[in-house]
Amino acid sequence: MRRFAEAIGDPNPRWTKEAPPTFLVALAAASLHLNDAEEFGHSWLNGGNRFEYFEPVLIGDQVTAKGRVVDVYDKAGSSGNLLFIVFETDYVNQRGERVARLRGTMIRR
């Protein structure tokens, strides 16, 4: 968590005790680089991310991430077709409390 706060350049002392807002993405690959999707197009784009927070994540917590693909669709773009993969990850702490949910859209083009 200290390395993450250093990497984003956020010196807030609060992040020595508590996770900064986007920290949970470091626990598991948020961008599910699916092999099948890599047969489509040549590069990835991140379309967007949405975090929902339920409980704080504190130093010493044990957090488990469980992700799933919730939607896959394609759309015509200005330079060819784009493949959209929507994923959702739930983060649960050692007391079984859901601490956060992350939804994201990865685009293959």
Next chain:
Amino acid sequence: MMNVKVGQEIPELVKHPTTRQLVQYAGAQGDFYEIHYDQAYAKSVGLPGVILHGLLKAAFLGQLVTDWLGDRGTLKTFEVSYRGIDQPDHPYRCRGRVTKVDGEEGELEVWGEDEGGRRTTVGMATVRLGG
């Protein structure tokens, strides 16, 4: 909400990302997609050079909100949509404005601008003041 009014702009945050920071972030997040540190690879997929991770820009906007919020409340939701690419060695300006206040609940629009004032990342945060 005390001292929080609709339309109020929150203090801006200007970040100065470098390629070194992108490498540092790639390691911290565990995202080693080459477009963020390998110039030749980035150019081979049609980019002008290495670009910032979308999630690094999200982290900058997260800092914008938590710096403003301090210990007055908690962040409930935070979402960002990436509209354009940004390259290192150019300042990245994070801004936000209060769009809704309803009792203890507040909503802000947030965005990141490049040097030309283009909003390359736009988003929204909802907060609860007072705990």
